Amino acid sequence: MKAKEKLIEEHKVPVPPPTASQKATSVVGVSKRFGKTSVLEDITFDVAEGEALVLLGASGSGKTTILRIIAGLEQPYTGKVILHGREVTELPARERGVGVIFQSYALFPKMTVEKNIGYGLRIRKRKRKEIRETVNELLTLVQLEEHRKKYPSQLSGGQQQRVAIARTLAYKPEVLLFDEPFGALDTQTRHHLRREIRALLRKVNVPAIFITHDQEEALELGDRVAVLNKGHLEQIGTPYEIYNRPATEYVATFLGAANILEAVVRKSALEFGKTRIAANLDPEKFKDGTCVKIVFRPEDVSLSKTEFVKPGHHKISAAVVEEISFVGAYERVRLRLEKNGREECTTDDQFFLTTDTPESQSFKSIVATHPKPEASAMKLRVGERVVVAITSFTVLPS
Amino acid sequence: MSTVIPTMRHVRGFDVVRPLSIGMLVFMMLPLVFLPLLSIFIFGTSNGLDKFWAALTAPEAVFALKLSMATSFWATMFNVLFGLFAAYVLSRHNFWGRNALIVTISLPTAIPTAVAGFALLLLWGPYGTLGRFLAPQGIQVMFTAGAIILANIFVTFPLAFGVIKPVFDTMSRSLEEASATIGATRWQTFWHVTLPSLRGAIVSGALLTFARAVGEFGSTILVSGNLAGHTQTAPLYIFAKFNEGQIEAANAIAIVLALFSFLIFSVLFFARDWLDVD
Numbered sequence: 167m168k169a170k171e172k173l174i175e176e177h178k179v180p181v182p183p184p185t186a187s188q189k190a191t192s193v194v195g196v197s198k199r200f201g202k203t204s205v206l207e208d209i210t211f212d213v214a215e216g217e218a219l220v221l222l223g224a225s226g227s228g229k230t231t232i233l234r235i236i237a238g239l240e241q242p243y244t245g246k247v248i249l250h251g252r253e254v255t256e257l258p259a260r261e262r263g264v265g266v267i268f269q270s271y272a273l274f275p276k277m278t279v280e281k282n283i284g285y286g287l288r289i290r291k292r293k294r295k296e297i298r299e300t301v302n303e304l305l306t307l308v309q310l311e312e313h314r315k316k317y318p319s320q321l322s323g324g325q326q327q328r329v330a331i332a333r334t335l336a337y338k339p340e341v342l343l344f345d346e347p348f349g350a351l352d353t354q355t356r357h358h359l360r361r362e363i364r365a366l367l368r369k370v371n372v373p374a375i376f377i378t379h380d381q382e383e384a385l386e387l388g389d390r391v392a393v394l395n396k397g398h399l400e401q402i403g404t405p406y407e408i409y410n411r412p413a414t415e416y417v418a419t420f421l422g423a424a425n426i427l428e429a430v431v432r433k434s435a436l437e438f439g440k441t442r443i444a445a446n447l448d449p450e451k452f453k454d455g456t457c458v459k460i461v462f463r464p465e466d467v468s469l470s471k472t473e474f475v476k477p478g479h480h481k482i483s484a485a486v487v488e489e490i491s492f493v494g495a496y497e498r499v500r501l502r503l504e505k506n507g508r509e510e511c512t513t514d515d516q517f518f519l520t521t522d523t524p525e526s527q528s529f530k531s532i533v534a535t536h537p538k539p540e541a542s543a544m545k546l547r548v549g550e551r552v553v554v555a556i557t558s559f560t561v562l563p564s
Numbered sequence: 565m566s567t568v569i570p571t572m573r574h575v576r577g578f579d580v581v582r583p584l585s586i587g588m589l590v591f592m593m594l595p596l597v598f599l600p601l602l603s604i605f606i607f608g609t610s611n612g613l614d615k616f617w618a619a620l621t622a623p624e625a626v627f628a629l630k631l632s633m634a635t636s637f638w639a640t641m642f643n644v645l646f647g648l649f650a651a652y653v654l655s656r657h658n659f660w661g662r663n664a665l666i667v668t669i670s671l672p673t674a675i676p677t678a679v680a681g682f683a684l685l686l687l688w689g690p691y692g693t694l695g696r697f698l699a700p701q702g703i704q705v706m707f708t709a710g711a712i713i714l715a716n717i718f719v720t721f722p723l724a725f726g727v728i729k730p731v732f733d734t735m736s737r738s739l740e741e742a743s744a745t746i747g748a749t750r751w752q753t754f755w756h757v758t759l760p761s762l763r764g765a766i767v768s769g770a771l772l773t774f775a776r777a778v779g780e781f782g783s784t785i786l787v788s789g790n791l792a793g794h795t796q797t798a799p800l801y802i803f804a805k806f807n808e809g810q811i812e813a814a815n816a817i818a819i820v821l822a823l824f825s826f827l828i829f830s831v832l833f834f835a836r837d838w839l840d841v842d
Binding site: 263 | 736739741742744746747748749756757760761763
């Protein structure tokens with residue numbers, strides 16, 4: 167968690183949404199059906215010049231289909247694709263000038279590295295000298311000069327990926343589309359390559375769209391992240407916004423662990439049981455008496471052995487430590503909240519296993535994480551009673 | 565004894581089964597394959613090499629060899645192009661009746677060659693289903709070199725297809741998609757990306773087809789008319805000369821055909837790595 171927080175800090179300066187003149191790629195109202203199944207519904211987003219957007223979603227969320235529609239490998243059912251102000255929806259893939267980096271890299275096996283990179287220029291019938299110069303430049307850019315005569319099968323996964331990128335950069339693509347770029351690689355290489363690609367993209371200043379199912383990857387790679395769920399665009403925003411101000415429960419739970427509590431709105435505060443949390447709520451959206459969900463991250467939970475709660479922290483209730491696990495950089499604590507009073511909005515069955523006893527069903531489990539120094543200072547034990555407070559939270563409609 | 569043999573096996577690494585089984589295999593192949601092949605060479609050259617050379621350069625013999633090569637060549641050209649096309653269609657598109665088509669293409673290998681020749685006669689012959697309309701126009705298909713090509717095409721129909729299709733099936737679609745997004749037309753993609761990956765399959769498919777066509781006998785004897793110097797292929801020549809009792813003449817051509825098939829199979833066997841080179 168610590169590492170992730172750090173990485174979010176970097177992006178804290180929010181990238182303003184692209185204005186009309188900056189738009190490099192726009193997807194407007196795109197939907198797609200395969201037979202009778204709808205795989206995309208009314209997807210709209212823009213990518214600014216030089217920006218990296220990550221489409222994040224589970225498998226089957228339709229992220230690959232969006233990529234293929236932008237590339238022209240798939241036709242949308244409705245909607246438009248616009249590249250630098252030019253509508254390309256009806257154009258075949260070859261006339262769009264987008265660069266696709268396939269998951270398998272799709273390097274041409276019978277061509278050497280330099281032939282692969284020069285392919286786009288050769289079929290455009292450019293002069294030999296021009297092709298040679300461009301290929302040389304790109305080989306230097308992706309640091310593969312000494313491998314120029316090799317065939318793709320003789321290269322490592324990371325090198326193949328660089329060839330694939332250079333091959334698309336050769337014809338100055340409108341946008342780069344990365345299909346699960348690190349799916350086929352081991353964790354270490356993946357981390358290393360992510361950084362490399364970010365640096366490379368900054369150098370060439372070409373807008374990029376990544377698709378991934380890996381939330382950590384999305385937070386690290388993207389200037390902005392779009393979260394897809396079953397063909398719907400759930401939220402689009404900076405990694406900071408997506409992580410800290412999720413717009414839907416799906417986004418909250420898909421990006422890392424999230425605790426969810428039900429509450430009711432009373433006089434612009436949130437109530438559950440006897441607990442009252444003051445919140446700055448939009449009275450239009452959250453009327454008195456409506457049920458809402460309070461979403462907070464495990465690292466937003468603060469535990470105390472006394473009744474005293476730090477100023478600015480919102481006290482929730484007392485809890486019993488159920489389980490403590492040590493996960494590298496931090497300690498994870500599972501807590502059972504004690505029930506205090508009647509809860510209006512709880513929909514029990516949704517959250518409890520049927521095997522739970524009726525007694526345990528009147529409690530809620532939440533997860534808290536705290537960094538090592540704090541953990542060793544507190545010395546929690548299983549069965550101990552603590553007071554739970556949260557430092558920040560998001561309110562979502564139920 | 566009972567202790568000696570196991571000791572020998574283990575200490576010296578000598579396994580009696582090994583030389584015995586190899587020897588057995590060779591011995592079994594001797595009367596079945598090696599000796600028949602050997603006897604062509606022994607018999608063919610027993611009267612001296614000049615006799616052999618004379619038999620080989622007899623005008624009818626030369627003609628038969630040339631005819632065999634030419635008809636096999638055209639049948640191969642057709643079947644490779646057709647095989648490419650059929651493999652492309654059948655592995656790129658899924659449609660109702662696709663499997664039925666695949667089976668139909670593969671069927672000619674299972675049909676006896678004499679039946680194939682007979683079927684062609686029934687279609688193209690002067691009294692055949694189509695032939696009876698062509699004959700009055702002065703168009704004769706059967707009993708010409710064209711008929712031999714038709715027969716060769718029929719019996720070698722699925723060979724090239726059978727080699728090319730699996731390669732198409734395993735070829736990643738993303739290669740062609742990558743080529744398209746880079747800006748290539750369908751034709752450029754086919755020429756620069758798809759075809760190079762098929763090179764090995766095309767060469768081996770062509771060699772197989774050619775080897776099979778050169779040796780074709782059953783269907784050719786029915787459709788060609790077997791006219792020496794006109795429609796007599798090399799295998800028909802061997803058969804004809806043998807019937808006439810001219811063993812040397814038959815033998816000379818037999819040697820050439822045998823050597824020829826050795827050559828083709830050596831290429832197929834030893835050039836495997838080259839054909840599949842990355």
